[in-house]
Amino acid sequence: MKSLRALRLSRKIMMLTGTILILSFGFSLAQDAATGSATATVQTIITVTATQALAFGNVFQGVSKTVGDNVDASSGIFTITGQAGAGVNLQMILPDYMALADGSDRMTITFSTTDAAVDTNGATPSTVVAGDGWVDQNPRVLPAAAVVGAANTAIYLGGKVTPTSDQAAGAYSADIVLLVAYDGT
Amino acid sequence: MMGIAYAVLVLSSLSGYAVSAQTVTSTNDLAFGNIFPGVPKAIVKSSVGDAAEFTVTGTTGAEVTLDFTLPAYMYTTGANMPLFFSSSDCAVDSTNPQDQSNPSANNLNPNGTITYRIGSNGMSVWLGGRVVPGLVQKSGSYTATIRLTVAYTGF
Numbered sequence: 001m002k003s004l005r006a007l008r009l010s011r012k013i014m015m016l017t018g019t020i021l022i023l024s025f026g027f028s029l030a031q032d033a034a035t036g037s038a039t040a041t042v043q044t045i046i047t048v049t050a051t052q053a054l055a056f057g058n059v060f061q062g063v064s065k066t067v068g069d070n071v072d073a074s075s076g077i078f079t080i081t082g083q084a085g086a087g088v089n090l091q092m093i094l095p096d097y098m099a100l101a102d103g104s105d106r107m108t109i110t111f112s113t114t115d116a117a118v119d120t121n122g123a124t125p126s127t128v129v130a131g132d133g134w135v136d137q138n139p140r141v142l143p144a145a146a147v148v149g150a151a152n153t154a155i156y157l158g159g160k161v162t163p164t165s166d167q168a169a170g171a172y173s174a175d176i177v178l179l180v181a182y183d184g185t
Numbered sequence: 186m187m188g189i190a191y192a193v194l195v196l197s198s199l200s201g202y203a204v205s206a207q208t209v210t211s212t213n214d215l216a217f218g219n220i221f222p223g224v225p226k227a228i229v230k231s232s233v234g235d236a237a238e239f240t241v242t243g244t245t246g247a248e249v250t251l252d253f254t255l256p257a258y259m260y261t262t263g264a265n266m267p268l269f270f271s272s273s274d275c276a277v278d279s280t281n282p283q284d285q286s287n288p289s290a291n292n293l294n295p296n297g298t299i300t301y302r303i304g305s306n307g308m309s310v311w312l313g314g315r316v317v318p319g320l321v322q323k324s325g326s327y328t329a330t331i332r333l334t335v336a337y338t339g340f
Contacts, residue, residue, distance in 0.1 A: 031336035036211035036237050038259055038268060038314060038329040042220045042322050086221060182221035 046082035046148070048180040054159055059107075059172075062165035069117050069158035075125040076157035078178045082148040087185035090142035090155065092116070095174035098161065105168035110160050113138040117156040120149030125156040207243030207303065209335040215314055220266075220327075223320040230276045230313035231286050237312040238285075239333045243303045248338045251277070251299040251310060256329035259316060264323035266316055270295050274313045279304030285311055300338065 054076030059065050067074050080088065097106040116139035117125070121132035128135060134143045139157055146153065155178060215237035220226055228235045243249065253275075258265040273292035280289050281304055288311065293299050295312055310333065 030207070031334055032207055032209045033332055033334040034209040034211040034239055036214055036239065036331045036333070038215040038217070038237070038256065038331055040217035040220045040226075040259055040266070040316055040327045042222065042261070042266065042318055042324050042327060044324045045222045045321050083219075083221065182224045184221055184224040184226065 043083035052077035066160040069156040078155040080153040087183040091179040093177040098172035098174040213238035222322040227315040230311040239310040241308040254332035259327035259329040261325040279308040281306035
């Protein structure tokens with residue numbers, strides 16, 4: 001009897017052992033998963049608008065005319081909006097000539113290395129100073145450190161036309177292009 | 186009595202081979218921060234605080250597989266933004282201490298199964314990525330879910 005009880009107890013323990021073995025095996029195949037996130041905050045879209053044309057008004061044959069970047073009524077003005085404080089790349093593409101609509105004549109236009117100002121502080125062409133951004137800038141190499149101002153950023157542009165002595169009469173125009181992009185800073 | 190003694194011996198032997206369940210925890214999100222429309226941004230896996238980090242615990246020396254479920258886009262209400270993971274955007278370290286800047290296994294492909302062994306201090310898994318916002322990407326907060334599944338291989 002003692003031997004039989006011992007045998008039964010032994011079987012029970014061995015069954016328990018088997019169960020533990022199965023449980024252990026189960027753990028070895030278990031898996032776990034964790035969920036994390038990718039997060040990002042996309043900033044405001046950048047825009048640029050040609051707010052005001054660089055207007056030379058009436059020009060006379062043989063008489064060159066200059067419009068500064070500090071004339072409220074006639075300086076060229078571009079307005080940039082976007083994420084305040086974000087760095088921007090500014091690239092201005094300037095024409096060499098203005099032309100009649102029918103292309104029959106053209107007139108030289110030039111830009112000096114101080115014909116642009118960058119205003120990030122809401123000033124105007126006539127009031128902008130260095131503390132508002134950058135003045136007397138080369139429009140072909142605008143400041144690399146330019147940013148979008150709290151309200152916006154304005155680019156003021158001047159230039160000079162040089163009509164010939166036999167310049168054909170009429171309305172001349174040319175495109176001035178300002179490319180603006182975030183630089184990621 | 187011999188049978189009992191034998192059974193107890195087996196139990197003792199089994200406890201020596203017992204394998205503890207592994208766990209994986211997300212300890213840091215993949216954080217791109219501010220993104221500007223039209224300007225792609227990458228977060229490298231070694232960037233502390235920006236790269237995604239998962240912590241794995243389990244039996245020292247046990248081999249595990251790591252399988253990511255990676256999103257193709259991040260989302261905000263009404264818009265999405267492409268999200269990419271290159272074939273070298275993952276790193277794993279099971280040394281003690283773990284070093285995100287010099288992991289024991291670097292430039293791993295998170296787009297496939299990664300097999301590695303758990304160290305005495307567990308294992309850390311880091312993940313980088315790259316977002317490519319459009320020129321007129323809608324502003325706002327974007328999120329996506331990254332899932333990491335860890336399983337013992339039995340080896």
